[in-house]
Amino acid sequence: MLWLRQLRWKLFVSHLLIIAIGIAILLPTAHFLAGNPLSAMRDSPFSFASAPASESEIAPSQQEAFQLVVDQALLISAFAALSAVVIVSLFVSRRIVEPLQELALVSGRLAQGYFRERTTIQSDDELAHLSGSINRLAETLEQTEQRRLGLITDVSHELRTPLTIIAGYMEGLIDGVIAPEPEIFSLVHHEAVRLKWMTEELALLSRAEAGQLRVEPRPTDLTEIIERVAAQFQSQLASQGLTFDRRVSSMLPRALADPDRVEQILINLMANAVQYTPAGGAIAIFARPRDLFVEIGVADTGVGIPVEHLPHIFERFYRVDKSRARQSGGAGIGLTIARHLVYAHGGEIWAESEGAGRGSTFRFTLPVYETVFR
Numbered sequence: 079m080l081w082l083r084q085l086r087w088k089l090f091v092s093h094l095l096i097i098a099i100g101i102a103i104l105l106p107t108a109h110f111l112a113g114n115p116l117s118a119m120r121d122s123p124f125s126f127a128s129a130p131a132s133e134s135e136i137a138p139s140q141q142e143a144f145q146l147v148v149d150q151a152l153l154i155s156a157f158a159a160l161s162a163v164v165i166v167s168l169f170v171s172r173r174i175v176e177p178l179q180e181l182a183l184v185s186g187r188l189a190q191g192y193f194r195e196r197t198t199i200q201s202d203d204e205l206a207h208l209s210g211s212i213n214r215l216a217e218t219l220e221q222t223e224q225r226r227l228g229l230i231t232d233v234s235h236e237l238r239t240p241l242t243i244i245a246g247y248m249e250g251l252i253d254g255v256i257a258p259e260p261e262i263f264s265l266v267h268h269e270a271v272r273l274k275w276m277t278e279e280l281a282l283l284s285r286a287e288a289g290q291l292r293v294e295p296r297p298t299d300l301t302e303i304i305e306r307v308a309a310q311f312q313s314q315l316a317s318q319g320l321t322f323d324r325r326v327s328s329m330l331p332r333a334l335a336d337p338d339r340v341e342q343i344l345i346n347l348m349a350n351a352v353q354y355t356p357a358g359g360a361i362a363i364f365a366r367p368r369d370l371f372v373e374i375g376v377a378d379t380g381v382g383i384p385v386e387h388l389p390h391i392f393e394r395f396y397r398v399d400k401s402r403a404r405q406s407g408g409a410g411i412g413l414t415i416a417r418h419l420v421y422a423h424g425g426e427i428w429a430e431s432e433g434a435g436r437g438s439t440f441r442f443t444l445p446v447y448e449t450v451f452r
């Protein structure tokens with residue numbers, strides 16, 4: 079009875095069952111009443127003014143005719159009810175079974191990796207809600223898949239550039255076309271270092287995106303971190319002719335943060351500021367209390383960010399000026415990692431810029447330790 083497992087038939091049989099029960103009750107009741115028409119008329123809630131006074135007033139032929147009429151009425155009703163069952167079952171199963179079949183088909187295709195599939199159910203009931211949920215799921219899966227494919231393309235492209243340079247120089251050296259000068263070794267070394275840095279950043283990014291980037295928040299003096307980061311960039315700032323300023327509020331409370339991770343965020347922001355600020359420009363690190371948070375930031379007077387790019391710059395591999403970023407080694411990962419690290423602390427990070435050529439300011443927040451524990 080495999081067919082009985084189908085919802086279509088289950089609906090039909092359940093409708094049939096309801097009608098069968100109705101007939102099973104109606105048939106003996108009608109027969110009993112038709113056999114005693116007098117008491118039926120007397121006991122009826124409807125008053126029969128012309129009810130005969132006694133059984134003897136009803137002729138046997140009349141009683142038989144009455145029973146025949148009742149039987150005929152029952153037969154016609156049963157037939158009408160059965161026809162109605164077929165029509166209603168067909169209608170109901172069309173409204174329920176067909177959308178369900180479509181949902182099963184679409185979700186099956188999604189499971190096979192066809193993320194462009196969508197359901198087309200047009201109604202306003204629970205099935206339409208389910209259809210909407212499946213379509214939203216498909217949308218998310220499709221976007222994730224696109225990002226995954228984009229990631230593979232981007233990663234292979236980013237790694238290919240330094241590898242091509244290294245391979246080119248090495249071939250030239252082997253063939254004797256390039257002289258083994260210290261500058262050539264230094265160039266190859268520079269590309270190898272860039273490759274190593276990129277793979278480390280990618281590993282960090284994939285850990286961050288998998289939610290495996292652990293932070294160990296503890297009471298942290300941000301002034302110390304700012305000093306350490308400033309010291310790391312001192313020679314680079316000087317060699318690029320950039321002025322540097324630190325504006326740290328004297329009342330800066332300690333933050334509840336992982337000092338190594340905060341340093342990493344600041345290094346990423348400082349590296350960008352140095353990278354995107356031409357000689358003669360100025361860079362500043364600032365920090366101040368802001369409600370239950372400490373706000374830290376890096377401001378520069380550099381190339382700035384056009385407003386339409388601002389919502390995207392924290393996205394993975396996003397670069398405003400792709401050609402220039404590639405020359406200078408940026409892979410568009412630094413800000414994505416910074417955002418993951420800030421979020422892991424329960425903070426926020428955002429960028430501000432008045433537009434191209436008008437500098438940029440990056441700010442992020444970290445929870446204050448003192449307010450949390452006092």
Ligand code: ADP
Pocket residue numbers: 346350351354378380381382383391396397398399403407408409410411412413414437438
């Ligand atoms: P990248 O390694 O390319 O710098 P990031 O994720 O750190 O990657 O930054 C993403 C993009 O945001 C950069 O390619 C650049 O276009 C833009 N950007 C980041 N910081 C600055 C800044 N201080 N000034 C101007 N543009 C910036």
